[in-house]
Amino acid sequence: MPKEVQRLDRVIIRFAGDSGDGMQLTGDRFTQETASFGNDLSTLPNFPAEIRAPAGTLPGVSSFQLHFADHDIMTPGDAPNVLVAMNPAALKANVEDVPKGETIIVNTDEFTKRALTKVGYSANPLEDGSLAEFKVSAVPLTSMTVKALEEFSISKKDAERAKNMFALGLLSWMYNRPSEGTLGFLRAKFANRPDIMSANIAAFKAGWNFGETTEDFAVSYEIRPAALPPGTYRNITGNTALSYGLIAGSELTGLPLFLGSYPITPASDILHELSKHKRFGVRTFQAEDEIAGVGAALGASFGGALGVTTTSGPGMVLKAETVGLAVMTELPLIVIDVQRGGPSTGLPTKTEQADLLMALYGRNGESPVPVLAPCSPADCFAIAIEAARIATRYRTPVIVLSDGYLANGSEPWRLPEVAQLPDLSVRFASSPNGPEGEFLPYLRDPETLARPWAVPGTAGLEHRIGGIEKSDRTGNISYSPANHDLMVRTRQGKIDGIARDIDRLDVDDPSGRAKVLVLGWGGTFGSIGAAVRRVRRAGGEVAQAHLRHLNPFPENLADVLGGYERVLVPEINLGQLALLLRGKFLVDAISYTKVRGLPFKAEELAGVLQEVIDNV
Amino acid sequence: MSEQTGGHREGPAFKGLKLVPVSDEQYTMKDFKSDQEVRWCPGCGDYAVLAAFQSFLPELGVPRENIVMVSGIGCSSRFPYYLTTYGMHSIHGRAPAVATGLAASRPDLSVWVITGDGDGLSIGGNHLIHALRRNVNINILMFNNRIYGLTKGQYSPTSEPGKITKSSPMGSLDAPFNPVSLALGAEATFVARTLDSDRKHLTGVLRAAADHQGASFVEIYQNCPIFNDDAFAPLKDPGQRDLRLLRMEHGEPLLIGEGRGVVRGEYGELGVSELSGADSARVVRHDAHRADPGYAFALSRLDYPAFEHVPIGVFRDVERPSYDELMLEQLTEAETVQGRGDLAALLAGGDTWTVD
Numbered sequence: 001m002p003k004e005v006q007r008l009d010r011v012i013i014r015f016a017g018d019s020g021d022g023m024q025l026t027g028d029r030f031t032q033e034t035a036s037f038g039n040d041l042s043t044l045p046n047f048p049a050e051i052r053a054p055a056g057t058l059p060g061v062s063s064f065q066l067h068f069a070d071h072d073i074m075t076p077g078d079a080p081n082v083l084v085a086m087n088p089a090a091l092k093a094n095v096e097d098v099p100k101g102e103t104i105i106v107n108t109d110e111f112t113k114r115a116l117t118k119v120g121y122s123a124n125p126l127e128d129g130s131l132a133e134f135k136v137s138a139v140p141l142t143s144m145t146v147k148a149l150e151e152f153s154i155s156k157k158d159a160e161r162a163k164n165m166f167a168l169g170l171l172s173w174m175y176n177r178p179s180e181g182t183l184g185f186l187r188a189k190f191a192n193r194p195d196i197m198s199a200n201i202a203a204f205k206a207g208w209n210f211g212e213t214t215e216d217f218a219v220s221y222e223i224r225p226a227a228l229p230p231g232t233y234r235n236i237t238g239n240t241a242l243s244y245g246l247i248a249g250s251e252l253t254g255l256p257l258f259l260g261s262y263p264i265t266p267a268s269d270i271l272h273e274l275s276k277h278k279r280f281g282v283r284t285f286q287a288e289d290e291i292a293g294v295g296a297a298l299g300a301s302f303g304g305a306l307g308v309t310t311t312s313g314p315g316m317v318l319k320a321e322t323v324g325l326a327v328m329t330e331l332p333l334i335v336i337d338v339q340r341g342g343p344s345t346g347l348p349t350k351t352e353q354a355d356l357l358m359a360l361y362g363r364n365g366e367s368p369v370p371v372l373a374p375c376s377p378a379d380c381f382a383i384a385i386e387a388a389r390i391a392t393r394y395r396t397p398v399i400v401l402s403d404g405y406l407a408n409g410s411e412p413w414r415l416p417e418v419a420q421l422p423d424l425s426v427r428f429a430s431s432p433n434g435p436e437g438e439f440l441p442y443l444r445d446p447e448t449l450a451r452p453w454a455v456p457g458t459a460g461l462e463h464r465i466g467g468i469e470k471s472d473r474t475g476n477i478s479y480s481p482a483n484h485d486l487m488v489r490t491r492q493g494k495i496d497g498i499a500r501d502i503d504r505l506d507v508d509d510p511s512g513r514a515k516v517l518v519l520g521w522g523g524t525f526g527s528i529g530a531a532v533r534r535v536r537r538a539g540g541e542v543a544q545a546h547l548r549h550l551n552p553f554p555e556n557l558a559d560v561l562g563g564y565e566r567v568l569v570p571e572i573n574l575g576q577l578a579l580l581l582r583g584k585f586l587v588d589a590i591s592y593t594k595v596r597g598l599p600f601k602a603e604e605l606a607g608v609l610q611e612v613i614d615n616v
Numbered sequence: 617m618s619e620q621t622g623g624h625r626e627g628p629a630f631k632g633l634k635l636v637p638v639s640d641e642q643y644t645m646k647d648f649k650s651d652q653e654v655r656w657c658p659g660c661g662d663y664a665v666l667a668a669f670q671s672f673l674p675e676l677g678v679p680r681e682n683i684v685m686v687s688g689i690g691c692s693s694r695f696p697y698y699l700t701t702y703g704m705h706s707i708h709g710r711a712p713a714v715a716t717g718l719a720a721s722r723p724d725l726s727v728w729v730i731t732g733d734g735d736g737l738s739i740g741g742n743h744l745i746h747a748l749r750r751n752v753n754i755n756i757l758m759f760n761n762r763i764y765g766l767t768k769g770q771y772s773p774t775s776e777p778g779k780i781t782k783s784s785p786m787g788s789l790d791a792p793f794n795p796v797s798l799a800l801g802a803e804a805t806f807v808a809r810t811l812d813s814d815r816k817h818l819t820g821v822l823r824a825a826a827d828h829q830g831a832s833f834v835e836i837y838q839n840c841p842i843f844n845d846d847a848f849a850p851l852k853d854p855g856q857r858d859l860r861l862l863r864m865e866h867g868e869p870l871l872i873g874e875g876r877g878v879v880r881g882e883y884g885e886l887g888v889s890e891l892s893g894a895d896s897a898r899v900v901r902h903d904a905h906r907a908d909p910g911y912a913f914a915l916s917r918l919d920y921p922a923f924e925h926v927p928i929g930v931f932r933d934v935e936r937p938s939y940d941e942l943m944l945e946q947l948t949e950a951e952t953v954q955g956r957g958d959l960a961a962l963l964a965g966g967d968t969w970t971v972d
Contacts, residue, residue: 036969181967225971234968244963251959258721260713278950280957283721283943287713288746295710295743296717299686302704303722325707415968418960456702456718456725459681464650464696466705467689476652477697 003212004219005176010069011223012077013171016094017086017107019052019062022164027064029168029185033177034068035235035412038225041068042526044076044599045408049265049348056110056118061093070224074526074533076409078601084167086110086141089119100133105170107163109142137216141166148206152199162203169207174220179208231414238377238406239266241413242336243273245384247280249334250306252385252424253392257282258300260293261310265348266404267338270310290315294322294335301331302465304428304455306388310336312404313355314345316362323397324363327491329465330442330451332391332398334384339403341597350597351404353522354573359399360551360580366488368495370394371551373401375525378413380406383548385421386502392426394498395450401550403523403572405599429454429461434473439463441475448501449494451475499552505560509543510536515616517564518609519589521547521577524570524600531605538606540613547577553584561587568592568612570605629677630826632753635723635941636678643674652697661812661838662692662759668818669757670699676726676826683726686715688735691766692759692838695730709740712747715754716939723940726826729756733774734764737793741773745802751830753938755822759812759836760795763844776922781843796916796931799833800909806832807912808930812839813852817863817928824930830938850923862888862918864929869899870915872925878918886914888925904933 013030017023024045034041044065053060067077082103085091087110098104111124125131126138145166149159165186172179183201190197211217236244250257259282261271275284283300287293294309301307309319316337326333339355341347359371370390374383383400391398429452434440441463442451454461463475471478472486507517520528525546532544545560547553561567561581569578570592578591592608594600628634648670656662673683683701687693689708696703706714711729719727729747736744736758747754763781764770771781771788774795778787799807806828810821818836825832837848850856859873870878872888877899879889886900903911912932919926951957 032967036967038969038971228971230971232964232968232970234964234966247957247962248959256721258717260717277957277962278947279954280959280962281947281951283947285717285720287716288742291710292713292716292743292746295706295713296720298706299704299714299717299719300721301717302714303684303718303725305717305721307717321707322710329704415963418963456684456722457679457682459679462681462700462702464685464699464703464705466687466696466703467707468705 005222006219007222007224009071009223010067010073011082011175011221012065012067012080013082013084014063014065014080014094014097015084015167016061016063016090017164018055018089019048019050019060020055021062021086022161023062023064023086026164026168027066029182030171030177031066031235031410032181032185033172033179034066035233036181037178039068039070039223040072040226040228040412041066041235042073042076043067043410044405046598047349056087056089056115058089058093058119061090063090063094068223070226072226072228074529075599075602078603084171086163086167088115088121091125092119092121095131098134101135103135103137104131105137105139107141107167108138109140139170139216144206144210145203148202149199152195152202154195154199158196159199162200165200165203166207169204170211173208173211174217176220176222179204228412229414233412233414235410236378236413237408237410238374238380238402239269239338239408240273241378241380242374242384242402243270245381246274246308246334246388247277247282248381248421249385249388249424250280250282252421253306253388253426255304255306255392255426257308258297258305259284259308259310260287260296260300261285262287262290262293262315264290264312264315266340266407267310267312267336269407270336270338290318291322294319294333298322298326298331298333301326301333302329302456304453306334306392307332308334308336310338312338312340313342313358316355316358320363323369323399324365324367325467326397327363327367327369328467328470330395332395332453334387334391334398334400336400336402338407339401341595347597349404351523351599352572352595352597353401353403353524354576354595355401356521356550356573356576357579359401366492368492369551370396370398370495370498371401372398373522373548373550374406375522375546375548377406377409377411379548381413381416389422389424390498392424393450394448394494395453396495401522406523426453428458430458432460440473441465442470443473444490449490449497496552499555502549502552502554504556505545505547505554507543507545507560508532511541514541514543515565516568516609516613517543517545517560517566518568518570519545519547520570521550524572527600527602527605528570530602531600531609534602534606535609535613538610540610542609542613550577558585561585565616566590566612568609570600570608572600629675631829632755632826632832633676633678633726634829636682636726637724639677639679641679643680645671645674647680648673648700650698650700654698655694656691657842659841660691661761661840662695664812664815665757665759665818665836665838666695666698668815669822672819672822675823678726682724683728684718685728685730686711686718687730688740689766690732690735692730692732693735709735709738710743711735712740712743712754712756716747716750716752719752719754720940720943723753723944727754729754731756731758733758733760733762733772733795737773737795737798745798748799748802748804748831748833750939751805751936753830753940755825755832755834757834757836758795759838761838761840761844762847763840765840765843769843794916795835797913800913800916800932803909804833804932805830805934805936806930807932808832809835809837809928811837811848811851811928821929824933828933830936848923851926860923860926862925862927864902864904864915864927864931866902866904866930868902870902871899884910884914886918888918904930906932907934
């Protein structure tokens with residue numbers, strides 16, 4: 001008899017297990033199935049910095065949360081409806097996030113006395129009633145997997161390792177996911193190890209069949225595809241989108257892409273991705289350190305490439321001096337900072353947005369640099385193109401502040417039409433520009449204040465640049481007081497002028513009657529947006545705006561701020577944007593901050609918003 | 617741009633320039649003198665190196681615009697301003713990194729790094745060794761005056777131990793680097809040493825460096841008349857220099873002055889020995905092309921600690937593909953095998969679905 005199918009509008013699932021249990025892969029496969037089914041989705045991987053923390057311990061727990069729905073959603077969700085816990089540590093580390101009444105699926109095979117003791121359970125939570133308020137499905141995932149794979153000539157260890165595919169199969173049945181993609185993935189991944197391939201496929205199917213036949217799972221669920229705008233979609237992470245955006249920036253500017261980078265979490269995937277695309281003329285250089293990464297990128301820019309360096313906070317600190325050189329030499333350079341928890345080594349795998357003031361001011365001297373921040377994983381594509389546009393048009397380093405949440409999180413991305421992407425063709429200087437037929441490397445374009453970009457190999461334009469103060473027009477060394485004052489102000493004026501050339505700040509204020517504006521930047525867009533929806537659903541009125549340009553700010557920011565009685569600024573730092581707004585606009589912004597290494601929860605932000613609204 | 621290779625005429629004068637266009641123009645020294653006033657102290661050894669370099673550049677036979685000078689910070693790093701080529705006076709110690717990005721993305725350029733003992737061996741030591749092991753096609757000229765000049769006289773990583781300076785009033789405690797040993801240990805494919813005051817020798821070494829495909833490292837003993845005057849006096853004094861300088865020529869016996877030569881010791885080390893008639897057969901013949909750097913390293917240890925027998929010339933010159941060449945090969949291979957990348961196809965790669 002076919003089982004009952006219930007329709008849901010959205011579900012949040014969290015897969016949690018040991019670092020070695022393959023939870024990221026499991027989550028990723030479930031995500032791909034969900035994406036190809038046509039749901040809207042958003043993901044939040046959460047994993048330890050250690051590659052293999054001691055097995056079965058709390059620090060070793062790795063999880064992957066996925067929110068999917070039949071409508072458009074903005075975040076990976078606050079709290080899971082379903083927690084899959086592969087061992088006691090995974091249960092203990094995550095159970096507090098699960099609301100009462102929701103589902104917990106546990107792998108009972110791992111709930112041994114020893115494993116329980118290791119994480120501080122004095123009694124088995126599956127037996128002591130402590131999970132009474134949840135719907136608990138106790139499944140011996142490991143032993144069922146091993147049993148299902150008895151026929152295969154593989155080791156017991158390999159059989160046990162396939163338990164994540166059993167779990168994936170079970171969840172795929174529960175939520176009626178298409179399985180063809182996962183089967184294809186397994187065939188390709190283990191093409192050279194046919195035994196392991198067949199075993200994993202068998203484990204996946206066993207999990208599916210178990211769901212279908214056992215009485216433990218009486219219903220399965222259906223979440224219909226979301227009504228997204230027409231187009232072709234793919235699921236994409238922020239780091240992949242950023243990589244593609246850089247390649248697009250290279251194609252659109254007509255400049256070969258050069259990436260100088262040193263491996264660092266959570267930015268390394270950009271280096272990995274770009275190193276695969278040499279057919280686009282992309283040169284990737286794994287440098288000896290962060291300084292060499294940016295130095296080589298600047299050297300390549302001097303030679304006419306689109307020079308890019310990628311890093312995270314600890315690496316940004318090391319690159320500061322070279323970014324200053326790029327400011328002085330006025331060469332294009334893209335610096336990507338995938339922010340993580342700081343200071344120092346901080347929280348390598350967790351998110352934060354505390355590098356804003358460093359990006360703006362973390363260099364010696366008056367050293368203005370445009371700063372951009374993507375607002376979602378897919379937006380990383382557009383922001384990379386925008387960085388390439390500003391860097392090349394204004395001959396300036398540009399800093400992009402992504403973060404760990406955007407980098408590893410994913411969402412459906414509607415593919416852009418390549419033909420509709422902007423033409424960013426760059427023209428190098430080709431002939432002398434001086435009144436006497438000489439070349440003046442610091443004679444500026446009157447509109448952009450950019451200096452000419454004359455690349456080596458161009459006859460007649462030989463010139464010398466460097467970090468010492470430049471004389472206006474000639475670029476020769478100058479220690480003149482008046483010249484320095486002029487140059488400091490000119491460099492600042494050039495960057496300030498970009499404000500005329502960027503999108504105005506959009507405000508979402510459907511009723512037009514809101515008195516409170518919530519203003520965010522970067523990776524918090526989804527959480528803030530979800531909170532705003534909650535408030536509006538409850539009858540509250542609130543306006544939302546989100547900054548993607550942090551330096552310069554959009555021209556209309558002052559007007560936007562002036563249009564509301566209160567401005568709330570949620571940030572995953574201790575109030576860095578709020579400080580800027582107060583300093584630049586004399587706005588008494590309310591700063592709301594959390595630095596837990598995790599995105600904001602929509603419910604929490606909605607509460608804060610409501611409180612501000614209530615107090616107006 | 618980066619696709620330009622070769623030239624119109626027969627071919628480059630030097631192997632290290634094989635991907636650089638050939639110039640139709642016959643340059644002279646004055647074509648490379650910039651209009652900037654040279655601002656080194658009177659008597660500085662840098663003047664001699666600059667003059668030798670300017671007069672050598674026409675020999676390269678490449679367009680002036682395809683020559684780029686990249687420097688760090690320090691007295692010698694002002695070098696690029698005094699030449700009419702492209703140039704970047706970068707930041708302290710980072711010139712090899714900047715030059716690596718430039719040379720790796722522009723194999724059609726002749727790239728020269730100008731650095732000093734502080735810039736190259738102290739703050740920039742890391743970049744130097746990695747540029748050498750990668751064998752990026754750049755020529756690194758390291759001016760060694762064994763002192764910090766621009767910061768006014770502190771001891772440097774090549775200063776002799778016990779050196780009294782402003783920052784070491786009771787004598788410096790650091791053991792110095794031997795730059796040639798360091799470069800050899802860093803897997804350099806070309807390592808040479810010369811003197812600021814010996815224009816002919818200096819020019820010969822520059823020629824050999826330009827003729828090397830890959831990274832070439834040249835240590836130039838350079839006098840700082842203000843903070844470390846006469847640091848190399850024994851090597852310049854007409855009465856002593858021939859007794860101290862070992863002028864290495866590939867294929868020739870290693871002889872110093874009259875009657876002394878380099879011989880092998882019990883453990884493979886090299887030493888200088890007085891030669892009597894029968895001993896001359898024991899004198900080592902210089903072989904700069906030996907694949908194993910051990911021999912060149914042994915040579916580099918001859919002059920430790922105090923200029924008794926100082927080898928000058930090319931220690932090592934071996935062939936290994938250069939980094940920029942290999943990088944270009946991978947790009948070409950990727951394009952040949954997979955075809956030129958198509959942006960739309962890239963974006964639509966992976967699992968996609970369509971919403972109508």
